[in-house]
Amino acid sequence: MKKILMAATLAAGAFFALNSAAAEKVRIGYWSSGVSLGYGTVLEEKDFLAKHGIQAEFIHFPDVNAPIKALASGSIDLAFGAPLAGVFSSAAEGVPIKIFAATQPADVQFVVPQGSPITSLDQLKDKKVGTSPAGSSVAVIATTLLQENHHIKPADFQLIGGNESRLAQFLVQKQVDAAALRSLTIEQLDELKVISLGSFADEWKRLTHSDAVPYIGVGAVRSELIDQHPEVVAKVIGALRDTLAWGASHPQDVSKLLQQKANLPARDANIYASRWNSMNQLTFEPTDIATLKRQHDVFVASGTVQGNVPDSLYDDAAYKLANTSH
Structure with a gap:
């Protein structure tokens, strides 16, 4: 009986060890354009995730959603820069995902070419x-601000979707x-000169009567992972923080x-x-x-x-754990 119990204990230990090892492997996805491209490149090329015990597999997506x-x-x-509007829609449909961090503030402006007859929103x-693209956080916030602050309903204008370089074109x-x-x-615009008609930050303050800046990107995770292994998500958060600190310095x-890795021209890379x-x-x-809500x-x-x-949907368990172990 002792031998049987010992064998069972060893088997259980091996089972949990395998599960623990498997949990350390994290598949991380991000949109290979805009803000996500630069941050993702640094995260992928540096070894911050490995230092936190995460074996990461990176998956790039050409579509923001x-x-x-x-x-x-x-x-x-x-996903470290998931479109907030898409997360809301998916969660409302019952998709088992959670937000574990706010990662990308809406540093966006409405612009027109210099010389345009349009002078206000x-x-x-x-x-x-x-x-x-439609469904992205930028598209949703832009549509909301035009409707609520300027009485321009979605049917009153034509939304043309594209990535940043395409929109400039x-x-x-x-x-x-x-x-x-x-x-x-x-x-980063070189040949094209534009005039700003207003920023998302200012328009959001006008709408909400608060100083909060809206977010366009958040850290999103499968519910199963953060529910069962918050410590793994906490390790990812630690690596994301290290990436931020390294990039700033x-x-x-x-x-x-x-x-070298994202094929950005020197001028664009320096600006980023x-x-x-x-x-x-x-x-x-x-x-x-509170801002996300x-x-x-x-x-x-x-x-x-x-x-x-x-x-x-707003699960701060891993964030708190990361703060405790930081």
């Missing part, structure tokens, strides 16, 4: 407006009248990495490195959760997002 679909299908475990009715070719572009992209190295802290962050304090309420009220989400 693809990481959400991959989380829903179980193709990836975690009120004039965008019946116009073509370029944003990130649309402006040059006059295929759109205005566009919602990240401040990073605006600074090594702008020249960030630029070199983006030129200089705006590192304004585009990337890792936080999930009560004020951040407010965003959901505003999106639902404006009709740009459908359905309610449970409070359990």
Whole structure:
């Protein structure tokens, strides 16, 4: 009997050891464009995840909404810059995902080409407006702000979707009248001169009467992983923090990495490195959760997002664990 119990104990120990080892392997997905491209490149090329005991498999997606679909299908475990609007919609449909951090503030501006007759956002009715693809956080926030602050309903303008470089091209070719572009992209523009009609931050403050800045990207994870292994997500959070700190203190190295691995021109890479802290962050304090909940309420009220989400969507267990072990 003792031998049987010992064998059973050893078998159970081996089982849990295997499960623990398997949990350390994390499939991380991100959109290979915009802000995510630069941060993802640094995260992938440096060894911060390995130092925290995470064996990462990176999966790149050409579509901004693809990481959400991959989380829903179980193709990836975690996304560090998932589009917030897509997370809300998926959670409302019952997809088992959770938010574990706020990662990308909405550093976005409405712009028109220099010389455009359009001088205010009120004039965008019946116009073509370029944003990130439909369903993205940028598209949802832009639509919400135009409707709520300027009485321009979704049916009153034509949304033209595309990645940042494509939208800049649309402006040059006059295929759109205005566009919602990240401040990073605006600074990177060379030949095209644009005029800002307003920022997401200022428009959001006008709408909500608060100083909170909305988020376009969040850290999203399969519910099963964070429920069963919050310590694994905490390790990822630690690595994400290390990546942020390293990028902030090594702008020249960030630029070199983006030129070598992401094929960015030197000028664009330098600009990205200089705006590192304004585009990337890792936080999930009560004020951040309150802002995310407010965003959901505003999106639902404006009709740009459908359905309610449970409070359990905002899971700070791994964040708190990371703070304890940091």
